[in-house]
Amino acid sequence: MPFDQPTGAPLIETKALSKRFGDNTVLRDVSMGVASGEVVCVIGPSGSGKTTLLRSMALLEAPSGGQVLMDGTVIADGENGRAVRKAARAVRSDIGMVFQHFNLWPHMSVLGNVIEAPMRVRGLGRDQAVAEAEALLEKVGLAEKRDASPGRLSGGQQQRVAIARALAMKPRLMLFDEATSALDPELKAEVLAVMRALAEEGMTMLAVTHEMNFARRACTRLVFMDGGEIVEEGAPAAFFDAPTTERARRFLARLED
Structure with a gap:
């Protein structure tokens, strides 16, 4: 079915993106885009391909x-990956990613963790x-x-x-992969407050999340995935109040239960 796409030219997009791990097809011809300034949330049941889409x-x-x-x-091509490696290297620092698990370097201080990449990759002086x-x-x-x-x-x-x-690299796009799923409710609130503040400042964001309140209130567009495909896409209020697909209605009903 056709979906409403962002009105601006996409900052990042996928075209017929597929991903297989052996005989397991995780993504099936996924096409979507994120325009500058959008906050897009990707939701769906476990195993629907959300994290693989983000990692791709x-x-x-x-x-x-x-x-x-x-x-x-x-910047990535399933048919000819070798030919686009130079283009991929050129944009890596434009994409910041925050993972489910924090992946901080334990042998460095908080400050050391934040300054390491800007000094090594961006070439900043220490001061x-x-x-x-x-x-x-x-x-x-x-x-x-x-x-x-x-x-x-x-x-x-x-x-x-x-x-x-991640922000220290001055990315144009921030990706969040279930950034709060390893936290208890009080700590989730701390992180979600930072994410909401970034959204309000106009940061372009794509977030895989199970936080439905965040998806409803902070996102400009919502993408619902199942079985490695985009099943439904549109404004959060429309999705939560009147989903158009039976699969989305079952998903929301289970959340309510």
Whole structure:
């Protein structure tokens, strides 16, 4: 069925994207785009292909078929991956990703985690990297934790550091892969508040989430997946109030139960 697409040119998009792991097809000809300034939430049952879609767009998984494009340039190609590697390298720093598990470097302080990539990849001097990192830690409410070890932080604090670390690369697009699913409700609220603030500031975001309140209130568009396919797509209010597919209605009914 046809879906409403963003009115602006996509910052990032997939065209007929497929992904197979052996005999298991996880993504089936998925085509979607995210325009600059959009906040798109991807929801659906476990095993529906949500994380694989996000990882493919982050260039962490090579497609089995189809393409990923950024600004109209192919950055991943299931038919000819070798030919687009240069284009992929050029945009890697434009894509920030926050994972379900925080993946902080335990041997570095909070500040060390945030300044490492800007110094190594962006080539910043230490003084500038530290100044930018301190501003980001202030942004996520952790300025006083700059010298702490990650192991001494709560899960919510670690995830906020992970967000600051991703933002330190000045990405044009932020990807969130179930960023709150490993946290208890109080700590989830800390992270979701940071994500909402980024959305309000106009950051382009694509988030795989099980947080339905966040999807309803913070997202400009919602994508519902099942069986490796996009089943339904549109405004969050329309999806939650009047889903158009039986599969989406069953999903929402189970959430209510």
